[in-house]
């Protein structure tokens with residue numbers, strides 16, 4: 001169901017949000033979006049994405065955090081079928097090269113995976129990173145130079161979540177030669193294509209990541225990924241109340 005959104009004025013006081021808390025349904029809506037977002041490759045419906053929906057999703061992306069507030073992103077919308085076909089050709093070449101990189105026993109499985117929906121989705125968007133968008137010296141990028149690219153990834157994630165909340169599927173395609181993609185889309189060399197995304201309405205969303213269902217990799221247990229004070233210093237539930245809580249919440253994502 002495509003819904004329209006009523007814009008109501010926010011309660012603000014001297015430029016501050018005095019409304020600190022979301023109510024339960026608002027908070028649950030966010031968790032529902034996070035836990036039901038999927039990478040979509042194969043269930044796209046051909047119908048168009050209305051401008052009013054796409055505009056909202058792009059605003060969500062544009063309100064991502066960025067290092068030094070540099071907002072290094074641009075959104076290159078690709079709807080032309082011939083252009084999409086050319087990107088698909090790039091994918092096919094890279095996909096064949098990629099298959100050879102996996103150990104022999106995994107190659108057939110790799111080849112059987114559907115890893116893009118470039119042609120089936122009505123819309124593709126390339127999110128880029130302009131490393132010069134705020135001059136050479138940027139607050140927060142002085143020592144870790146890749147921070148601008150991470151900022152564009154934040155925009156990708158915002159878009160991905162907003163799209164899910166709008167009932168839109170998004171699939172990230174990174175099996176592409178970056179330079180050839182730049183040439184194809186006339187992106188200057190100094191602008192980095194961060195994400196090539198396939199977007200559209202879908203028949204259904206899967207409950208689990210397709211790579212998990214295909215037996216490629218399982219989801220890692222969260223408690224093993226949490227370290228304390230020092231790298232690799234993990235703790236058991238008996239040793240730490242947070243780990244105990246994480247174990248107790250194992251079904252939290254499934255509640256949504």
Ligand SMILES: Cc1cc2c(cc1C)N(C[C@H](O)[C@H](O)[C@H](O)COP(=O)(O)O)c1[nH]c(=O)[nH]c(=O)c1N2
Nearest residue numbers: 037038039041114115116172173174175209210211
């Ligand atoms: C940076 C990056 C790059 C890619 C992806 C993701 C990210 C974050 N993913 C999607 C990825 O396979 C997927 O997110 C995981 O398998 C987890 O599944 P869900 O996203 O939870 O459905 C992805 N999927 C795909 O089919 N082809 C691809 O080239 C890529 N590339």
